[in-house]
Amino acid sequence: MEIVIIGGIAAGMSTAAKAARTNKEATVTVIEKEKYISFGACGLPYYLGNQFEDQNEMFARTPEQMEASGVNLMLEHHVTSIDFKTKTITMTDLKSGEEKTKTYDRLMIATGAQPIVPPLAGMDSDNVYTITKIDQVNKLKANLDKYNKLVVIGGGFIGVEVADQLAIQGKEMRLIEAGSAIMSGPFDPEFSEKLKGAVEEEGVKIHLDELAQELITTDGKVTAVKTHKGDYEADAVIVAIGFRPNTAFVKDQLEMLGNGAIIIDNYGRTSEKDVFAAGDCASVPHRLLGDSYIPLATTANKLGRIVGTNIAVPEDQMEEYVGALGSSAIKAGAYEAASTGLTEKQAKAKGLNYKTTCIETNNHSNYYTVQEKIMIKLVYDAETFVLYGAQLFGKNETVLRATGLTAAIHAGLTTKELGFVDFAYAPPFASTWEAINVAANTAK
Structure with a gap:
């Protein structure tokens, strides 16, 4: 059996490891766009905040470890399309530029999500950052000594965690949130208000109901963030307004939620036969809400493990996922x-x-x-x-x-x-x- 997994971070590598253990006769191949695998991006705000120094702590597995376990890796390869009828994947070798194809018997899509970057003037400036990739965070970390006033756009998990961690380091932090509350997804208003107070105790200035309209630049660098209520000086800007599933390459080929997340069932199966999905590119079966978008590492790893079994066994031996509850937690100041x-x-x-x-x-x-x-x-x-x-x-x-x-x-x-x-x-x-x-x- 030829098992191919597109994406080698959380869900993808959980699937690969489990599939290789479950069916030792199968050939398991992971195609990953980056140079690395098994990266835990949840640690980035705390790495930025000097809670730990070694970036390798955020990598659960090395390529060498996975290959030693019998998993084939195709790193720095970007999948551009899939023909589900012929079970053929088309990809580009990012090092050589060569186009390649690969066939599969069963396929797992674990392409994750990308940060949403609003189409604002100045967004391509050198001192604008997102907090999802290690290279971006290392660049920000290396330049922190030059930055005193930083503006975070977005009041979700990453925005709050980054603002909090940098405030602890003595930076002048300002957080701009377009909605009426921070952390309004997982929390009701009375808890959002408590979290706001906790972050403000650390010195973060929080602006609610305020929409960023433009990044004012000078010589290719942002100097201020303009909203409909005012202009705020900024030595650097961090954008953290949410994620969009990386599923454009299979658009209109699989059933999806409105945001582009691939819909899966309790076995991790998509609407296409022999094709599975999990992680931030897919829906999550919620015990009380049904198909939901829950881009969390916990569900990615659990569903990845379920798919790792199901992709490698006959249908009558597949295991059913018990369902998520969207459980989440955050640290805000004390x-x-x-x-x-x-x-x-x-x-x-x-x-x-x-x-x-x-x-x-x-x-x-x-x-x-x-x-x-x-x-x-x-x-x-x-x-x-x-x-x-x-x-x-x-x-x-x-x-x-x-x-x-x-x-x-x-x-x-x-x-x-x-x-x-x-x-x-x-x-x-x-x-x-x-x-x-x-x-x-x-x-x-």
Whole structure:
């Protein structure tokens, strides 16, 4: 069996590793546009923030390791088209410029996504950066001593993380968000407001409901960002407004979401026979929402592993993915926050008959040092009390509590059951009534 995987970062390499172990008779080939594989871009804001120094920490596997495991690599090759009828891939060798073709028996598309760059004047300036590739971040890192005033455009995960990390280093940071809140995807307004306050405590100036209109330049470099409300000086600009799936080369050939993400089923299969997909180029089967776009490393790796089995075995031996809950977390200054399952916005949009409860409670016993408040919001069915979603915000010991809430949502527990789940207790870690118990018992 000839198994070909297009893309060698998270989902692609998870698939390759698993497929090579699952079917030792198969030939597994990975085609990757970059010189490297298995790169964890989630670490880039923290590498930029000097939380660690060795960029190799962000590479889970080396090409040599993968080839030693029996996976063939075609690095610096860019796939330009696929003929699904003849099962033929056309690609360009980026080193020689030569056009090549390769056939497959089963194919996996894991081409990821690219940062959305708005068509603004000045966007091609030398001091404008995106935070997705190691070369770009190394360039920014090398020039940081020259930059004092930096503007981040976009208030999602990367924008907030980068602004926070650079503010900690003493840079004058300004974050411009076109919407009415930062982090508005995974969080409801009260949590977005808490996160805004946490980042502002680090000295970041946040501008909401403000749209960047132009990057003002002098001699090919940005000197200011112009919005409909004002001009802001900038020694450098970081663009982090979202991602677009890298699927243009198969447009109109596969079923896709509105943003171009390839729709897959619970087995990772696309609408084309013998073709699978996963990662930031594909949809994710969400347990409560169905086909969703969730460009997170966790789902990419899990679905990559599922596809690694299914692409290498007969159909009757394929494994079904259990479904995601969109669980995510972020560190903002001295605080941390997590979201899992449905937000209130999502429950309302889905037309569910839901209720919410939102409380502040303590992380552990009052007589143990450094007691902190944790804010917890639960979204649950108004009649059955089945838990749909949860959000948390606080300092120490906050995000890891989301693990228990994710498991509860996955299992379909009710708030009534959750209120009496036997969580571990000791004064340094919890109160006799764990914070999750307390929140669940306020659901009426």
